[in-house]
Structure formats: structure tokens, C-alpha cells
Amino acid sequence: MQIANANRLTPYLFLAPAAVIMAVALLYPIGYMIYASFLDWNPSQRIGEAEFVGLRNYIGLLNDAAFLESFWVTIKFAAVVVTIEMVLGVGLALLLDRNIRGMSALRTLFILPMMIAPIVVGLMWRYMYHPSVGIFNKTLKSLGFDPIPWLSDGNWAFASVVIADVWQWTPFIFILSLAALQSLPQSAMEAARIDGATGWQQIVYIKLPLMMPVLIVTLLLRLIDAFKVLEVILVLTNGGPGLSTEILSLRISRTASEFRELGEAAAMSNYLLILLVILTFAMFAYNKAVEARTARLRKAAEEDL
Amino acid sequence: MPKIAFDQVSKSYGVVEVLPPFDLTLEDSEFTVLVGPSGCGKSTTLRMLAGLETVTSGEIFFDDKPISKLDPKERDLAMVFQDYALYPHMNIAKNMSFALRLARVPKAEITEKVERVASMLNIAHLLDRKPAELSGGQRQRVAMGRALVRDAGTFLFDEPLSNLDAKLRGKMRAELAEMRDTIDKNMVYVTHDQVEAMTLGDRIVVMSDGLIQQQGTPEQLFKEPVNTFVAGFIGAPTMNFLDGELVEEGGTQWVRGDCYALPLPADIATRLQSAPDRAVTVGLRPSSFTPDTTQGAPIELKVVVSEYLGAQSVLVTHCGDAEILVETQSASPVRSGTVQTFGVLTDEIMIFDKTSGLRL
Ligand SMILES: Nc1ncnc2c1ncn2[C@@H]1O[C@H](COP(=O)(O)OP(=O)(O)O)[C@@H](O)[C@H]1O
Numbered sequence: 001m002q003i004a005n006a007n008r009l010t011p012y013l014f015l016a017p018a019a020v021i022m023a024v025a026l027l028y029p030i031g032y033m034i035y036a037s038f039l040d041w042n043p044s045q046r047i048g049e050a051e052f053v054g055l056r057n058y059i060g061l062l063n064d065a066a067f068l069e070s071f072w073v074t075i076k077f078a079a080v081v082v083t084i085e086m087v088l089g090v091g092l093a094l095l096l097d098r099n100i101r102g103m104s105a106l107r108t109l110f111i112l113p114m115m116i117a118p119i120v121v122g123l124m125w126r127y128m129y130h131p132s133v134g135i136f137n138k139t140l141k142s143l144g145f146d147p148i149p150w151l152s153d154g155n156w157a158f159a160s161v162v163i164a165d166v167w168q169w170t171p172f173i174f175i176l177s178l179a180a181l182q183s184l185p186q187s188a189m190e191a192a193r194i195d196g197a198t199g200w201q202q203i204v205y206i207k208l209p210l211m212m213p214v215l216i217v218t219l220l221l222r223l224i225d226a227f228k229v230l231e232v233i234l235v236l237t238n239g240g241p242g243l244s245t246e247i248l249s250l251r252i253s254r255t256a257s258e259f260r261e262l263g264e265a266a267a268m269s270n271y272l273l274i275l276l277v278i279l280t281f282a283m284f285a286y287n288k289a290v291e292a293r294t295a296r297l298r299k300a301a302e303e304d305l
Numbered sequence: 306m307p308k309i310a311f312d313q314v315s316k317s318y319g320v321v322e323v324l325p326p327f328d329l330t331l332e333d334s335e336f337t338v339l340v341g342p343s344g345c346g347k348s349t350t351l352r353m354l355a356g357l358e359t360v361t362s363g364e365i366f367f368d369d370k371p372i373s374k375l376d377p378k379e380r381d382l383a384m385v386f387q388d389y390a391l392y393p394h395m396n397i398a399k400n401m402s403f404a405l406r407l408a409r410v411p412k413a414e415i416t417e418k419v420e421r422v423a424s425m426l427n428i429a430h431l432l433d434r435k436p437a438e439l440s441g442g443q444r445q446r447v448a449m450g451r452a453l454v455r456d457a458g459t460f461l462f463d464e465p466l467s468n469l470d471a472k473l474r475g476k477m478r479a480e481l482a483e484m485r486d487t488i489d490k491n492m493v494y495v496t497h498d499q500v501e502a503m504t505l506g507d508r509i510v511v512m513s514d515g516l517i518q519q520q521g522t523p524e525q526l527f528k529e530p531v532n533t534f535v536a537g538f539i540g541a542p543t544m545n546f547l548d549g550e551l552v553e554e555g556g557t558q559w560v561r562g563d564c565y566a567l568p569l570p571a572d573i574a575t576r577l578q579s580a581p582d583r584a585v586t587v588g589l590r591p592s593s594f595t596p597d598t599t600q601g602a603p604i605e606l607k608v609v610v611s612e613y614l615g616a617q618s619v620l621v622t623h624c625g626d627a628e629i630l631v632e633t634q635s636a637s638p639v640r641s642g643t644v645q646t647f648g649v650l651t652d653e654i655m656i657f658d659k660t661s662g663l664r665l
């Protein structure tokens with residue numbers, strides 16, 4: 001009995017060091033941030049000296065037009081980039097899922113953008129968007145068109161950061177979709193061809209539905225990431241002009257460093273965190289539902305034998 | 306229901322030629338079985354017919370119309386795959402009606418057809434389920450049903466029964482045989498199982514190593530095999546092959562080996578007149594032996610093992626170094642370890658050329 005007990009505890013014993021490190025590295029900062037969000041805290045104060053203000057930071061933010069604007073910009077940005085990236089990424093995967101010569105080199109080329117550090121991506125695009133010497137405007141001029149105010153006009157600036165993000169992250173969707181596509185049952189596709197499906201009908205009726213579980217997880221992963229975007233926009237526009245590209249992470253960093261409101265910045269982070277937690281749970285719930293369904297199907301099949 | 310003709314069709318994957326150029330004609334409304342050991346190119350042949358593989362050279366004709374460049378959907382055929390290839394995300398009704406829905410057949414007609422075929426195959430109660438919720442045998446029926454709801458001119462089957470257990474396989478085989486007699490369509494059926502081939506085929510095409518060895522009715526293949534491969538492949542238990550030589554003694558032709566001497570029947574003897582003293586292979590079916598020594602020519606065999614199969618037993622016997630299978634009635638048991646004399650029905654002897662394997 002004693003031994004059985006000890007045996008049952010053994011795995012936890014081995015897990016303990018990792019659990020402690022997790023607790024310190026993860027829970028401590030989060031706890032710290034949650035506590036800080038209830039304070040009116042100036043960086044020159046030590047945390048003990050800050051005044052406890054309860055939910056004032058949270059309530060204040062809900063009435064803060066600038067915060068709401070940047071919350072809206074974030075959601076708009078995430079929705080737009082993820083939509084475009086999903087369409088392009090899945091589209092490219094469907095297009096390039098064939099065994100012709102040179103395809104593997106092409107695929108490697110396609111995923112390069114993802115491997116470049118975001119700061120570098122930002123700098124690269126900033127040069128390309130440069131109003132007079134950037135490649136885009138130079139090309140436009142040489143073709144006789146008017147230059148475009150890529151980063152100096154609010155709407156264009158939003159479009160510019162979207163383009164840069166799409167350039168960097170479409171490959172992510174692309175490789176996951178391609179992997180999903182290549183693991184589909186080949187014979188089901190052949191059966192569809194025999195059943196008379198055109199290439200387009202195979203995509204709509206067979207490939208996309210079968211890829212759906214992977215696509216949904218990919219979408220949620222990408223969405224979570226898009227809400228946290230910072231570096232590229234920081235380098236490209238630093239949130240401007242006006243608030244047109246000021247996404248939440250940028251606003252948080254400015255609130256902390258420029259406005260010196262640590263408590264408020266912490267409260268903003270928590271709003272973002274809540275949003276991300278909801279998305280993450282949505283993903284887990286989806287996975288769970290899929291697993292439960294598979295288990296149920298398997299059980300039904302076994303009973304029927 | 307076209308007449309299908311392969312004209313010098315060949316298939317290579319890269320530099321590997323898996324099917325050298327061959328001709329093959331499948332008559333209208335015939336049930337043709339392609340049979341041969343695994344890897345001999347049966348599936349490749351069928352898939353070229355279906356349009357799932359390109360032909361490397363040659364042309365396939367449906368009633369004189371070349372079709373090798375056409376898409377599968379333009380060839381008017383339905384196919385049952387070895388792994389069933391059901392659409393995992395569609396329920397059974399949707400699986401079965403997919404082709405009809407693509408062809409924009411009216412809804413009422415689709416429902417009517419699906420229900421008729423489903424009840425014929427005993428899967429009407431499963432229409433709302435997903436493929437994952439079915440057992441292997443049920444999936445097999447659905448795959449069959451999906452092909453049958455279509456009014457295709459040609460039906461292709463690629464080892465549709467090989468994933469089933471023996472009992473279910475027997476049952477499905479019987480149902481297929483019934484279907485063959487009621488449905489007046491071209492059917493091309495691929496299998497490695499000679500029993501399936503013999504029971505189902507109007508005509509059987511025996512393949513080996515990418516080559517067509519022989520084609521004909523089951524009876525022709527059993528009684529008149531052209532070479533040792535076909536003779537050994539068709540029939541169970543398999544034919545016994547013994548080394549021997551032809552000799553003439555006392556006015557009759559004999560075939561003689563280490564432990565036997567059998568007189569040749571008149572027709573073979575006349576055919577072999579021109580080839581005296583020649584090394585040959587003798588083929589004896591296990592069913593050509595009888596314990597009644599008053600019949601046929603006597604042969605002495607040492608019984609090693611007796612395999613009881615029910616009404617019949619198969620005796621594993623030795624004749625010198627060679628192993629010989631003998632089929633007997635279990636009602637008259639033979640003791641293992643004894644030496645017995647059997648009668649050989651000499652009418653059923655087959656003589657093959659030893660080097661080429663061709664029947665003489
Ligand atoms: N896609 C392929 N690439 C290369 N070789 C193949 C391919 N498909 C089949 N083969 C080869 O072709 C031969 C015939 O295969 P197949 O027609 O599937 O045989 P069977 O159906 O008679 O078992 C085999 O030797 C197999 O290895």
C-alpha cells in the first residue's frame with residue numbers, strides 16, 4: 001500500500017522542479033502584473049509606495065477614447081491580416097500541392113520571410129516604403145504615376161503595416177496548410193475524380209472540409225499572434241500617423257514609458273490577456289470537441305462490429 | 306457499356322517499366338477478372354483504364370474511341386477501391402450520392418436511387434452515419450453502393466474484398482456473383498485470389514511480372530493452362546510439378562521420373578511424337594489421384610502429413626525428393642508415415658517443356 005502510494009507520487013516528484021520553475025517564471029510576473037493593475041503607480045516609486053486604487057484603472061480605460069481606438073485598431077488589424085493570410089496561404093498551398101520539378105525549392109523560398117527577425121522585416125519595409133527613394137514610389141514614378149504616401153497618411157499607413165505582416169506570416173499558414181493537404185487520404189481524392197468532381201469541386205467538397213480541423217487551429221494560433229504584434233509596426237510607423245496604426249502593445253509600451261502610468265499599462269495588458277485567454281480556450285475547446293467526436297465515432301464503430 | 310481495347314499499352318515509372326506493351330480486349334457486358342500475384346501490375350492496368358494513371362505509350366479504346374487522354378469523369382465509369390476511399394466527412398447517404406449531386410440529378414431521383422441500392426446492400430439503416438462509425442464490412446458495402454448508384458457503363462473493382470475476414474469475404478463474393486448475373490454492365494475486377502477469380506469471372510486474365518500469361522474462361526484456364534505459371538496459379542490445392550523425361554517402350558509413350566513411370570494418354574502421345582527423349586515437367590493436379598488402384602496408373606507415395614479439411618483431406622506425400630499433394634475423401638482415411646499406392650488418372654496429366662514452362 002505504502003509502495004503503491006509512493007509509486008503513484010513518483011511522477012509528480014519528477015515534475016516538481018519543472019512546476020516550481022513554471023510557477024516562478026510564469027505565475028509570478030502575471031501575478032505581479034495583475035496586482036500592479038490595481039495601483040496608481042509611477043516608475044519613480046517602488047511598488048510598495050504606489051497607491052491602491054482598486055478597479056479605477058480598468059474603468060478609466062473603458063472611457064479612454066485613445067485606448068478604445070487602439071483596441072479597435074488591434075482588432076481591425078488582426079481580423080484583416082489573418083483573413084488575407086488565410087486566403088493567400090491556403091490558396092498557395094492548394095496551388096503548389098503537386099509533384100513537379102523544382103517545387104520543393106519553391107516551397108523553401110516561400111517560407112523564408114517567416115524566418116527573418118521582425119525588427120529586420122520592419123526596417124526592410126521602411127526602406128521600401130520610403131517616400132522618395134523607396135522601391136515602390138520610385139517604380140511608380142518611373143511608370144508615370146503619383147507617389148503614394150505609404151506611411152504618412154493614416155489609411156495608407158494601416159494598409160502598409162498590413163502588407164508587411166501579410167508578407168511575413170502568409171508562409172506560416174502556407175506550410176501548415178500544405179502539410180494538412182499532403183496528409184489527406186489520397187484515395188478519397190481519386191474517388192472524387194472518378195465521381196466526376198472538377199479540380200475546383202474537389203477543393204470545395206473534399207479538400208477544404210478535410211483540412212478544416214487544421215485550418216481552425218492555424219487560424220486561432222495566427223489570431224493570437226496577430227493580437228500581440230509589435231516590432232514591425234514599431235519600426236514602420238510607431239503607431240502613427242495619429243493613432244491610425246497604434247495597436248495595443250504599442251499603446252501599452254507608450255503608457256508605461258512615455259506617460260509613466262505603470263498601473264494603467266498593466267490594466268491594458270490584462271484586457272489584452274483576457275482576449276487572448278478567450279481565444280486560447282476557444283482553441284482548446286475546439287480540440288477537445290474534435291477528440292470527443294473521434295472517440296465517440298470509434299466507439300460506435302467498435303460496438304457495431 | 307463499351308467494348309474496351311488496350312492497344313500496345315505500356316506503363317513505366319521513370320526508367321522502370323512495370324508493364325511492357327500489351328494488347329487486351331474486354332468484350333461488352335463481360336465480367337473480367339485480372340488475377341495475379343501481388344505487384345504484377347493489376348492495379349496499374351486498372352488505374353490506367355480509370356484515368357488515374359497516364360499511359361506511357363499505346364492507346365485505350367472504348368468502342369474504337371481513344372480515351373487515354375480523357376479525364377476519369379469523361380470515361381463513364383465507377384470504381385470500388387481496395388481501402389474503400391469513402392469521404393470521411395460525409396455521411397453514408399452523402400457518400401453514395403456525391404456523383405449524382407455533382408451531375409445535378411434531381412433530388413427526388415437521388416433519394417430514390419440511394420435508397421434502392423442501400424436496401425439491396427442491407428445498409429439502409431446506416432445512411433445517416435459517418436464512415437468512421439461503420440465496421441469494415443459495412444464500409445465495403447457502402448463503397449460498393451457508391452459505385453452502384455451510378456449508372457456508369459463500366460465498373461472497376463480493385464481487390465474490394467481483400468480487407469475483409471474470410472467469412473465476410475465468402476458472403477460478399479456470393480453477393481457479387483449474384484450482382485454479376487443481374488447487372489448487365491462491363492465489370493473489371495482485380496484480385497490476387499484465384500478462388501475469387503474462378504468464382505466471379507466470365508473471363509479471367511492471368512498476369513505475372515507485368516505480362517499477360519493467359520486469358521480465358523475459368524474452365525479453359527483450369528483444363529488448358531498454357532504454361533506452368535498458370536497451371537500452378539489456378540486451382541487449389543496447387544498443381545504438383547515433377548521432373549521427368551519422355552521415353553518410348555513397348556509401343557507406348559511413357560513419362561518417367563525417379564520414382565514413377567506413367568503412360569501418356571493417346572492425344573498427348575501423338576502431340577509429343579516429334580519430341581522424343583526430352584526433359585519435361587509433369588503436372589499432376591491433387592485431384593487426379595485416387596486411392597482406388599484399379600483405376601489409372603499406379604504410383605507409390607510416402608504419406609507424410611494428412612491435413613484434414615472436412616469432407617476432403619489433403620495428403621502431403623513424398624515421391625523420392627519431390628513433394629506431392631494428394632486430395633482424398635476424408636471418409637477413407639490414410640495413415641501418415643505409410644507408403645501407399647494411388648491410381649493416377651492419366652487423362653489429366655499435363656506435360657510442360659522444362660526450360661520454357663510452356664505446355665506441350
Ligand atoms: N507510383 C509508383 N511508382 C513507382 N512504382 C510503382 C508505382 N506504383 C506501382 N509501382 C510498381 O508497379 C508494379 C505494379 O504495381 P501494382 O499495379 O500496384 O501491382 P498489383 O496491383 O498487381 O499488386 C509494382 O512493382 C510496384 O512496385
Ligand SMILES: [Mg+2]
Pocket residue numbers: 347348349464
Ligand atoms: Mg494492387
